[in-house]
Amino acid sequence: xxxxxxxxxxxxxxxxxxxxxxxxxxxxxEYHLRAVAADAITRGLSxxxxxxxxxxxxxxxxxxxxxxxxxxxxxxxxxxxxxxxxLAACGFGMLVTRITTATTIAAAGAALLFGRWLAVRxxxxxxxxxxFALRSRR
Amino acid sequence: MDLRGHLDLMLLxxxxxxxxxHGYAIIASLRERxxxxxxLPEGTVYPALYRLERDGLVGSEWDASAARxxxxxxxxxxxxxxxxxKRRDWRDFARGMRAVLGxxxxxxxx
Numbered sequence: 001x002x003x004x005x006x007x008x009x010x011x012x013x014x015x016x017x018x019x020x021x022x023x024x025x026x027x028x029x030e031y032h033l034r035a036v037a038a039d040a041i042t043r044g045l046s047x048x049x050x051x052x053x054x055x056x057x058x059x060x061x062x063x064x065x066x067x068x069x070x071x072x073x074x075x076x077x078x079x080x081x082x083x084x085x086x087l088a089a090c091g092f093g094m095l096v097t098r099i100t101t102a103t104t105i106a107a108a109g110a111a112l113l114f115g116r117w118l119a120v121r122x123x124x125x126x127x128x129x130x131x132f133a134l135r136s137r138r
Numbered sequence: 139m140d141l142r143g144h145l146d147l148m149l150l151x152x153x154x155x156x157x158x159x160h161g162y163a164i165i166a167s168l169r170e171r172x173x174x175x176x177x178l179p180e181g182t183v184y185p186a187l188y189r190l191e192r193d194g195l196v197g198s199e200w201d202a203s204a205a206r207x208x209x210x211x212x213x214x215x216x217x218x219x220x221x222x223x224k225r226r227d228w229r230d231f232a233r234g235m236r237a238v239l240g241x242x243x244x245x246x247x248x
Protein backbone atom coordinates (compact mmCIF):
# COMPACT_ATOMS: atom_id res chain seq x y z
CA UNK A 1 0.00 0.00 0.00
CA UNK A 2 1.34 3.45 -0.93
CA UNK A 3 1.96 6.19 1.63
CA UNK A 4 -0.90 8.26 0.20
CA UNK A 5 -3.28 5.29 0.52
CA UNK A 6 -2.22 4.74 4.12
CA UNK A 7 -2.62 8.44 4.85
CA UNK A 8 -6.13 8.50 3.35
CA UNK A 9 -7.13 5.43 5.38
CA UNK A 10 -5.97 7.12 8.56
CA UNK A 11 -7.68 10.37 7.64
CA UNK A 12 -10.88 8.42 6.92
CA UNK A 13 -10.71 6.93 10.44
CA UNK A 14 -10.05 10.34 11.98
CA UNK A 15 -12.97 11.89 10.12
CA UNK A 16 -15.48 9.35 11.45
CA UNK A 17 -18.72 11.08 12.41
CA UNK A 18 -18.11 14.24 10.37
CA UNK A 19 -20.64 13.22 7.70
CA UNK A 20 -20.79 15.01 4.35
CA UNK A 21 -18.06 17.51 5.32
CA UNK A 22 -15.68 14.63 6.10
CA UNK A 23 -16.50 12.79 2.87
CA UNK A 24 -15.86 15.93 0.88
CA UNK A 25 -12.61 16.59 2.78
CA UNK A 26 -11.44 13.07 1.99
CA UNK A 27 -12.10 13.50 -1.74
CA UNK A 28 -10.29 16.83 -1.77
CA UNK A 29 -7.40 15.42 0.24
CA GLU A 30 -6.94 12.60 -2.28
CA TYR A 31 -6.97 14.99 -5.22
CA HIS A 32 -4.54 17.32 -3.44
CA LEU A 33 -2.08 14.61 -2.37
CA ARG A 34 -1.96 13.03 -5.83
CA ALA A 35 -1.49 16.43 -7.49
CA VAL A 36 1.39 17.33 -5.13
CA ALA A 37 3.01 13.92 -5.70
CA ALA A 38 2.66 14.28 -9.49
CA ASP A 39 4.34 17.71 -9.34
CA ALA A 40 7.14 16.28 -7.21
CA ILE A 41 7.71 13.45 -9.70
CA THR A 42 7.93 16.08 -12.46
CA ARG A 43 10.68 17.73 -10.39
CA GLY A 44 12.61 14.46 -10.46
CA LEU A 45 11.59 12.76 -7.20
CA SER A 46 10.81 9.04 -7.07
CA UNK A 47 7.22 7.89 -6.48
CA UNK A 48 7.95 7.09 -2.81
CA UNK A 49 9.74 10.38 -2.20
CA UNK A 50 6.96 12.31 -3.95
CA UNK A 51 4.24 10.67 -1.86
CA UNK A 52 6.25 11.25 1.32
CA UNK A 53 6.56 14.94 0.48
CA UNK A 54 2.85 15.26 -0.35
CA UNK A 55 1.78 13.61 2.91
CA UNK A 56 4.29 15.64 4.95
CA UNK A 57 3.04 18.93 3.51
CA UNK A 58 -0.61 18.07 4.08
CA UNK A 59 -0.14 17.66 7.85
CA UNK A 60 -0.95 14.88 10.33
CA UNK A 61 -4.41 13.32 9.76
CA UNK A 62 -5.39 14.02 13.38
CA UNK A 63 -4.58 17.73 12.96
CA UNK A 64 -6.51 17.98 9.67
CA UNK A 65 -9.53 16.22 11.21
CA UNK A 66 -9.36 18.39 14.33
CA UNK A 67 -9.25 21.58 12.23
CA UNK A 68 -12.21 20.36 10.21
CA UNK A 69 -14.19 19.62 13.36
CA UNK A 70 -13.39 23.01 14.89
CA UNK A 71 -14.39 24.75 11.63
CA UNK A 72 -17.81 23.10 11.97
CA UNK A 73 -18.13 24.05 15.63
CA UNK A 74 -19.75 27.38 14.81
CA UNK A 75 -22.59 25.47 13.16
CA UNK A 76 -23.15 23.61 16.40
CA UNK A 77 -23.03 26.97 18.22
CA UNK A 78 -25.73 28.32 15.96
CA UNK A 79 -27.80 25.16 16.50
CA UNK A 80 -27.34 25.54 20.25
CA UNK A 81 -28.49 29.16 20.02
CA UNK A 82 -31.62 28.04 18.14
CA UNK A 83 -32.20 25.30 20.70
CA UNK A 84 -31.90 27.81 23.56
CA UNK A 85 -34.23 30.21 21.75
CA UNK A 86 -36.73 27.36 21.30
CA LEU A 87 -36.51 26.42 24.97
CA ALA A 88 -36.99 30.06 25.95
CA ALA A 89 -40.05 30.27 23.68
CA CYS A 90 -41.45 27.06 25.24
CA GLY A 91 -40.83 28.45 28.73
CA PHE A 92 -42.54 31.71 27.81
CA GLY A 93 -45.47 29.76 26.34
CA MET A 94 -45.81 27.70 29.52
CA LEU A 95 -45.68 30.87 31.62
CA VAL A 96 -48.42 32.48 29.53
CA THR A 97 -50.52 29.29 29.80
CA ARG A 98 -50.02 29.23 33.56
CA ILE A 99 -51.00 32.90 33.93
CA THR A 100 -54.02 32.39 31.67
CA THR A 101 -55.09 29.30 33.62
CA ALA A 102 -54.66 31.11 36.95
CA THR A 103 -56.67 34.06 35.63
CA THR A 104 -59.43 31.73 34.39
CA ILE A 105 -59.59 29.92 37.73
CA ALA A 106 -59.66 33.23 39.60
CA ALA A 107 -62.40 34.54 37.30
CA ALA A 108 -64.40 31.33 37.72
CA GLY A 109 -63.95 31.55 41.49
CA ALA A 110 -65.07 35.18 41.52
CA ALA A 111 -68.09 34.33 39.36
CA LEU A 112 -68.98 31.47 41.70
CA LEU A 113 -68.68 33.71 44.76
CA PHE A 114 -70.69 36.42 43.05
CA GLY A 115 -73.36 33.88 42.11
CA ARG A 116 -73.46 32.59 45.66
CA TRP A 117 -73.68 36.12 46.98
CA LEU A 118 -76.55 36.81 44.59
CA ALA A 119 -78.31 33.64 45.69
CA VAL A 120 -77.85 34.46 49.39
CA ARG A 121 -78.93 38.03 48.79
CA UNK A 122 -81.92 36.83 46.80
CA UNK A 123 -82.96 34.44 49.58
CA UNK A 124 -82.49 37.15 52.19
CA UNK A 125 -84.61 39.58 50.18
CA UNK A 126 -87.31 36.96 49.73
CA UNK A 127 -87.33 36.25 53.49
CA UNK A 128 -87.44 39.96 54.27
CA UNK A 129 -90.30 40.45 51.81
CA UNK A 130 -92.21 37.52 53.34
CA UNK A 131 -91.60 38.87 56.88
CA PHE A 132 -92.76 42.31 55.77
CA ALA A 133 -95.88 40.81 54.15
CA LEU A 134 -96.74 38.82 57.30
CA ARG A 135 -96.25 41.87 59.47
CA SER A 136 -98.52 43.90 57.16
CA ARG A 137 -101.26 41.28 57.32
CA ARG A 138 -101.21 41.40 61.13
CA MET B 139 5.54 33.56 10.95
CA ASP B 140 2.10 32.59 12.21
CA LEU B 141 -0.35 33.13 9.39
CA ARG B 142 -3.36 31.43 10.94
CA GLY B 143 -5.07 34.66 11.93
CA HIS B 144 -4.68 36.02 8.41
CA LEU B 145 -5.54 32.91 6.41
CA ASP B 146 -9.07 34.07 5.55
CA LEU B 147 -7.78 37.36 4.15
CA MET B 148 -5.10 35.58 2.11
CA LEU B 149 -7.56 33.05 0.71
CA LEU B 150 -10.05 35.74 -0.29
CA UNK B 151 -7.29 37.82 -1.90
CA UNK B 152 -6.00 34.82 -3.84
CA UNK B 153 -9.47 34.01 -5.16
CA UNK B 154 -10.01 37.63 -6.16
CA UNK B 155 -6.70 37.82 -8.05
CA UNK B 156 -6.58 34.32 -9.55
CA UNK B 157 -10.29 33.80 -10.13
CA UNK B 158 -12.06 30.46 -9.48
CA UNK B 159 -9.60 27.74 -8.52
CA HIS B 160 -9.44 24.35 -6.79
CA GLY B 161 -7.84 23.92 -3.37
CA TYR B 162 -4.47 22.71 -4.60
CA ALA B 163 -4.10 25.65 -7.01
CA ILE B 164 -5.13 28.14 -4.28
CA ILE B 165 -2.54 26.73 -1.88
CA ALA B 166 0.18 26.67 -4.58
CA SER B 167 -0.60 30.31 -5.36
CA LEU B 168 -0.50 31.21 -1.66
CA ARG B 169 2.93 29.58 -1.29
CA GLU B 170 4.26 31.46 -4.30
CA ARG B 171 2.76 34.84 -3.45
CA UNK B 172 3.76 34.79 0.23
CA UNK B 173 7.47 34.46 -0.69
CA UNK B 174 7.80 31.36 1.46
CA UNK B 175 6.04 32.80 4.51
CA UNK B 176 3.11 30.41 4.04
CA UNK B 177 4.03 27.44 6.20
CA LEU B 178 0.69 26.01 7.33
CA PRO B 179 -0.05 22.31 6.87
CA GLU B 180 -1.87 22.30 3.54
CA GLY B 181 -4.63 20.06 4.87
CA THR B 182 -5.70 22.77 7.32
CA VAL B 183 -6.50 25.20 4.50
CA TYR B 184 -9.52 23.18 3.35
CA PRO B 185 -11.45 23.63 6.61
CA ALA B 186 -10.80 27.38 6.28
CA LEU B 187 -12.31 27.27 2.78
CA TYR B 188 -15.33 25.33 4.13
CA ARG B 189 -15.78 27.95 6.85
CA LEU B 190 -15.63 30.79 4.31
CA GLU B 191 -18.13 28.95 2.16
CA ARG B 192 -20.47 28.42 5.10
CA ASP B 193 -20.26 32.16 5.83
CA GLY B 194 -21.24 32.93 2.23
CA LEU B 195 -17.90 34.54 1.35
CA VAL B 196 -16.85 31.77 -1.02
CA GLY B 197 -18.86 29.52 -3.34
CA SER B 198 -17.83 26.11 -4.65
CA GLU B 199 -18.86 23.38 -7.03
CA TRP B 200 -17.48 20.06 -8.23
CA ASP B 201 -15.52 20.22 -11.46
CA ALA B 202 -16.33 17.04 -13.35
CA SER B 203 -14.18 17.96 -16.33
CA ALA B 204 -10.96 16.90 -14.56
CA ALA B 205 -9.77 13.27 -14.48
CA ARG B 206 -10.46 13.27 -10.74
CA UNK B 207 -13.33 15.13 -9.11
CA UNK B 208 -12.16 18.39 -7.61
CA UNK B 209 -13.92 21.25 -5.93
CA UNK B 210 -13.57 24.69 -7.52
CA UNK B 211 -13.87 27.72 -5.24
CA UNK B 212 -14.82 31.26 -6.22
CA UNK B 213 -15.29 34.57 -4.47
CA UNK B 214 -18.90 35.67 -3.87
CA UNK B 215 -20.00 39.35 -3.87
CA UNK B 216 -20.20 39.14 -0.06
CA UNK B 217 -16.66 37.74 -0.06
CA UNK B 218 -15.44 40.66 -2.18
CA UNK B 219 -17.01 43.11 0.29
CA UNK B 220 -15.49 41.24 3.26
CA UNK B 221 -12.10 41.28 1.54
CA UNK B 222 -12.28 45.05 1.03
CA UNK B 223 -13.13 45.55 4.72
CA LYS B 224 -10.37 43.18 5.90
CA ARG B 225 -7.84 44.90 3.63
CA ARG B 226 -8.71 48.27 5.19
CA ASP B 227 -8.32 46.79 8.69
CA TRP B 228 -5.00 45.22 7.74
CA ARG B 229 -3.64 48.48 6.28
CA ASP B 230 -4.66 50.42 9.39
CA PHE B 231 -3.00 47.78 11.56
CA ALA B 232 0.21 47.78 9.44
CA ARG B 233 0.33 51.59 9.45
CA GLY B 234 -0.02 51.62 13.24
CA MET B 235 2.69 48.99 13.70
CA ARG B 236 5.06 50.83 11.36
CA ALA B 237 4.46 54.04 13.29
CA VAL B 238 5.28 52.33 16.57
CA LEU B 239 8.22 50.23 15.42
CA GLY B 240 9.73 52.55 12.79
CA UNK B 241 11.37 51.14 9.63
CA UNK B 242 14.67 50.17 11.31
CA UNK B 243 12.98 48.65 14.37
CA UNK B 244 10.52 46.76 12.18
CA UNK B 245 13.42 45.12 10.32
CA UNK B 246 15.08 44.17 13.63
CA UNK B 247 11.82 42.72 14.89
CA UNK B 248 11.31 40.78 11.64
